[in-house]
Amino acid sequence: MQTEETPSALHSKVLIFGSGPAGYTAGVYAARAALSPMLIEGPQPGGQLIITTDVENWPGDECVLGSELMARMGAQVQRAGVEVVSDWIVDVDLSKRPFVAMGDGGARYTADTIIVATGASARWLGLESEDAYRGRGVSACATCDGFFYRGQVCAVVGGGNTAVEEALYLTNFAKKVYLIHRRNTLRADRTNQARLHANPKIEMIWNAEVAEVLGDDRGVTGVRLRDCRDATERQLALHGLFIAIGHDPATAMFRGKLHMDDEGYILVTPGSTATSVPGVFAAGDVQDKLFRQAVTSAGMGCIAALEVERYLAGHNTHAIATEGADAGGAA
Ligand code: FAD
Ligand code: NAP
DSSP: OOOOSSOOTTEEEEEEEOOSHHHHHHHHHHHHTTOOOEEEOOSSTTOGGGGOSEEOOSTTOSSEEHHHHHHHHHHHHHHHTOEEEOOOEEEEEOSSSSEEEEETTSOEEEEEEEEEOOOEEEOOOOOHHHHHTBTTTEESOHHHHGGGGTTSEEEEEOSSHHHHHHHHHHTTTOSEEEEEOSSSSOOSOHHHHHHHHHOTTEEEEOSEEEEEEEEETTEEEEEEEEETTTOOEEEEEOSEEEEOSOEEESOGGGTTTSOBOTTSOBOOOTTSOBOSSTTEEEOGGGTOSSOOOHHHHHHHHHHHHHHHHHHHHHSOHHHHHHOOGGGOOOO
């Protein structure tokens, strides 16, 4: 990709990728620090919370619709003076200063600093029936939705640490939790496995996959399970189905340009949002595979903006424009 040394008309001191809780919070803090940030909304304005219903763990709101919460954050960002651009980034050059980012429609953005807040998305099984009941009994987040299943029966699909931790968490509310796994050994670590097997509310269903999610007007009523060994099928009655088969961070365009772990999460300096390239910061689900919450993402967005402010205070714009590729850190 071609780069330029001279800032373009679309130049900003801080360019934010993403309009979820991390990106919006970074925008508000950067605007209040008089950094005139530009925020690229991306393919899902408002981020992941747009696709959920009730959010009951956002501080200050006992219960708020995900879409309403994100609309309020979006309005606050506009009022704070952030320049919000309806575009998404398809390529970046982090090897020269200013940084260059290419928009989907061909726009060329340049920036002294970048905050990456492009989030992550849950992997789904890919069943039509799963899609039909998403938000009406099918979820990918027990911390978010487990509360709704007090005294009911739930199942979790998956065999990794996330699936086991989701199952354990659900036992705080549900009277019974099935853990459905396609093999007969778990990927989860020994500590989690020991906790799982010690919990009387959890029952393992080995060598099984969900063939169909069953339901009615009120939501999920059960699943049709298929045995992975002999393809025999049976039905299981339940109210909540949690899919925990992994997440994909939206980081493809940073491959080879920022240090990442083997799953594509951006690596940051512990206790900071600084990435392997000075001047590039990462906040929210794009760098956090453990907590994945709106409030933690917003907190990281705040930290990123404060770190940008400190970074810019220590580098004048001329120095940034002439810094070489030596500061870069490919994965
Ligand atoms: P996201 O919200 O994922 O936002 C990412 C942003 O990046 C999007 O705006 C997208 O358009 C943008 N983007 C992506 N690619 C590009 C690109 N190439 N260029 C520019 N922009 C790009 N958390 C809770 O705390 N409570 C809940 O009740 C809750 N419920 C949930 C329910 C569901 C169904 C889901 C899926 C998640 C839920 N979560 C909940 C988790 C929460 O939504 C996430 O932790 C949070 O949204 C992460 O925020 P983020 O800003 O890091 O990323
Ligand atoms: P993961 O370790 O990749 O496990 C995904 C699980 O989902 C696997 O058991 C896999 O089955 C199953 N799976 C994948 N696709 C499936 C499909 N289409 N249908 C049915 N099952 C499917 O993912 P994760 O559990 O989200 O963990 C991600 C990373 O975060 C891991 O490194 C994990 O250790 C880490 N993590 C750590 C902690 C902790 O340390 N406390 C907590 C959470 C996550 P197979 O086993 O058959 O492949």
